[in-house]
Amino acid sequence: MTQRIGLVVFPGFQILDLVALSVFELANAEAGRAVYELEVLSEHGGPVASTAGVTVDSRAFDRRRFDTLLVAGSTTVPPSSGGLLDFLRRALPRTRRLGSICTGAFVLAEAGLLDGRRATTHWHFARELQRGFPAIKVEEDGIFIQDGPVWTSAGMTACIDLALALVEGDLGLELSRAVARKLVIYHRRAGGQSQFSALLELEPRTDRIQQALDYAKKNLHRNLSVDQLAEVAHLSPRQFSRAFLAETGQSPARAIEKLRVETARILIEEGGQSVDRIAAQTGFSDPERMRRAFHRAFGQPPQSLRRAAARTHAPAM
Known part of the structure; x- marks a missing residue:
């Protein structure tokens, strides 16, 4: 019909x-x-x-x-x-x-x-x-x-x-x-997903810093030290840290945590994977570290966001 x-x-x-x-x-x-x-x-x-x-x-x-x-x-x-x-x-x-x-x-x-x-x-x-x-x-x-x-x-x-x-x-x-x-888009975002994006918030001015951020997003499961990111940007660690802060207003460590949290939140809200697996996939050393990062970013643990997403998708009565 x-x-x-x-x-x-x-x-x-x-x-x-x-x-x-x-x-x-x-x-x-x-x-x-x-x-x-x-x-x-x-x-x-x-x-x-x-x-x-x-x-x-x-x-x-x-x-x-x-x-x-x-x-x-x-x-x-x-x-x-x-x-x-x-x-x-x-x-x-x-x-x-x-x-x-x-x-x-x-x-x-x-x-x-x-x-x-x-x-x-x-x-x-x-x-x-x-x-x-x-x-x-x-x-x-x-x-x-x-x-x-x-x-x-x-x-x-x-x-x-x-x-x-x-x-x-x-x-x-x-x-x-x-x-x-x-439509040439990623499959729809979860209903509870944030309207904001950490990458949009950073907005670096130079290709070198953008290249380092792109690398980080594709390799969140890795350690992603300043030395690694500086090598990707073809800068010394000291030059990279100084340029990154000047262009984004954040330290590399803070920016990487935002990328990890944003990606983990998407996976949490989509469901289908355990919190432990998502923590490993997004580069958190353990679920407890991810939980603390979620509290800093969203004021609530991953499980609360998962429950909220589940309520969003619950069928109408």
Whole structure:
């Protein structure tokens, strides 16, 4: 049976959110049949302009049923009209999945659909969402969150992770992985995974330091001493340490720990491997050392993050 997927847009929506529909389109191709029927919706129908100035055609709200409705976001907190809010309130009881992308969470919140639920949004707006809607439990560092039939995602490219998770729930892990390969991306990030990246945070200016970081990420299971990294960068250990600190604002040891913790967190949240194995794979000498590093980075042990990820992926009741 074909599932109707609706993406709700409004004047000033973020055009990147349309890529979520590409995930369902490619899922149809991989499945070899029309699993999903895709529609762009708006309150009044017709052309709707994005923040980029590009317009998309849309169909006006009506009383048709949708399997899944997703509300697009914007680069700011999006406007909410009475017609939009009424449409979403009516839709929730008769829609299997209702979700938001990025700041679209503010629209769901204003409609009262996130009260008492866990939710996320773009990290830049997470605290504003929490202040404005205290009945929501905002988890500002999640990629996406499912709470019953309601799904919310972080900003920008997180819409791909959200859509892949929906496809995985419908058609299985292998097909969703095939879609990810078609999109030329790593298979979707775990829902509880951090919105931030240690590598993006470091941003070295020279190729030598970048080369050392690339080597480190591929060899986290090794000791990764300053002498080793300096050799990769073709610098003396003293020159390397000084250049690394000047370019990244961190010592090599601190940066490597961040890379280890970030990689270990991904593996913890994905499940399937023991904590002991993940500790060895990411270069921690033992699980206790990894536990201490997790407390420094996240304020909680690996097991707590694994339980939180499991709750994120728990099926709706």
